[in-house]
Amino acid sequence: MFWCCRVWGDLCPFGFQVLGGGGGPAGAAALPAPALADRLRAEVRSAEVVSGFSAQVNASWFSFSLDEAERVPYYENLWEIWVRNRAELSNYSFGLDWIEAAYFGFKPFEVHAKPRTLAEARERAPYFALNALRTDAGSPLYGDITVVLRPSVANAVSIVSAFDTGSWAGMCNNSFMPPAGGFDHNCSAYPGHAGLGSLEAFDHLLLTNEQYWHNAHTLERLLVRTLSPSSTLTGPDFVHYFEVLPAARLNFPEHIKYTTSHPVGSSSPPFPVFSARPAASGYEHGAAGGPGEYSGQNNGIS
Numbered sequence: 628m629f630w631c632c633r634v635w636g637d638l639c640p641f642g643f644q645v646l647g648g649g650g651g652p653a654g655a656a657a658l659p660a661p662a663l664a665d666r667l668r669a670e671v672r673s674a675e676v677v678s679g680f681s682a683q684v685n686a687s688w689f690s691f692s693l694d695e696a697e698r699v700p701y702y703e704n705l706w707e708i709w710v711r712n713r714a715e716l717s718n719y720s721f722g723l724d725w726i727e728a729a730y731f732g733f734k735p736f737e738v739h740a741k742p743r744t745l746a747e748a749r750e751r752a753p754y755f756a757l758n759a760l761r762t763d764a765g766s767p768l769y770g771d772i773t774v775v776l777r778p779s780v781a782n783a784v785s786i787v788s789a790f791d792t793g794s795w796a797g798m799c800n801n802s803f804m805p806p807a808g809g810f811d812h813n814c815s816a817y818p819g820h821a822g823l824g825s826l827e828a829f830d831h832l833l834l835t836n837e838q839y840w841h842n843a844h845t846l847e848r849l850l851v852r853t854l855s856p857s858s859t860l861t862g863p864d865f866v867h868y869f870e871v872l873p874a875a876r877l878n879f880p881e882h883i884k885y886t887t888s889h890p891v892g893s894s895s896p897p898f899p900v901f902s903a904r905p906a907a908s909g910y911e912h913g914a915a916g917g918p919g920e921y922s923g924q925n926n927g928i929s
Contacts, residue, residue: 667853668830672782674759674761676775676776676785678691678702678769679772681771690708691703700879701878704748704753705751705754706747707748709748710747716740721739723793726793727872731823731872754793755774757785757868757869757870759852759869760849762860773888776873776877776882780877781871785825787823787826787829788869788871789823789824790867792870795814798814811841812840813838816839832869836869840867843867845867848867
């Protein structure tokens with residue numbers, strides 16, 4: 628793993644950090660509770676915001692692909708992909724639309740779950756995850772290519788959910804069979820807008836995540852991975868993540884720190900796919916749409 632930097636130092640290439648000073652895990656364990664909480668908050672704020680997609684074009688046009696990335700100058704959301712490719716929307720899209728409009732507060736479509744134009748579709752955001760547990764692959768459940776946002780962008784535009792909202796749409800509205808017992812959940816823990824936060828306002832999300840996943844030991848797992856980087860990840864760790872929707876248009880290359888590819892099932896480390904392409908790459912920067920194009924003054928920093 629890329630545990631190459633001090634907690635208060637600069638980010639290493641993939642942004643992973645170790646706790647420097649204070650005698651490592653043993654020293655951190657001896658810290659007063661407020662100091663330990665501050666250190667954990669710093670780790671959360673520095674964690675990567677990542678998304679994943681497949682290198683190959685998905686026949687159902689369900690998600691972003693490398694082909695789309697080469698043709699479109701920004702990271703599209705699912706609705707844009709579906710409209711652009713004239714996909715036949717399934718029942719899944721109804722739950723997705725409800726979550727985005729009622730829970731996240733995005734502008735409703737004129738017709739429920741059926742945007743008619745790309746302009747309508749651009750009112751939504753792509754799905755990301757907070758890599759709080761510092762996995763090498765970033766977002767391995769959602770494709771073999773991982774996109775990493777620039778920290779300055781992630782901190783400015785991230786709306787953070789306490790849990791994977793797709794799991795709620797699937798498991799709590801009776802659209803799908805519930806998962807195996809290892810992913811026990813509590814639908815009544817759904818908090819509405821109170822279940823949202825940011826990388827700065829994050830503490831309350833830990834409690835909601837714990838309640839929703841029914842004793843997920845989320846805070847415990849964050850502490851273990853933070854204080855003991857060599858600790859082994861578990862299967863539920865990849866499910867109990869914090870979901871992120873960036874409320875901005877994410878342009879290539881300036882809003883993306885870089886991307887890596889990590890083929891599913893491979894034991895090899897991630898390798899770069901494309902990153903920080905110059906303006907001469909031929910990408911045309913479209914007008915802002917939907918949540919708005921991010922144009923923060925710290926746009927170019929890592």
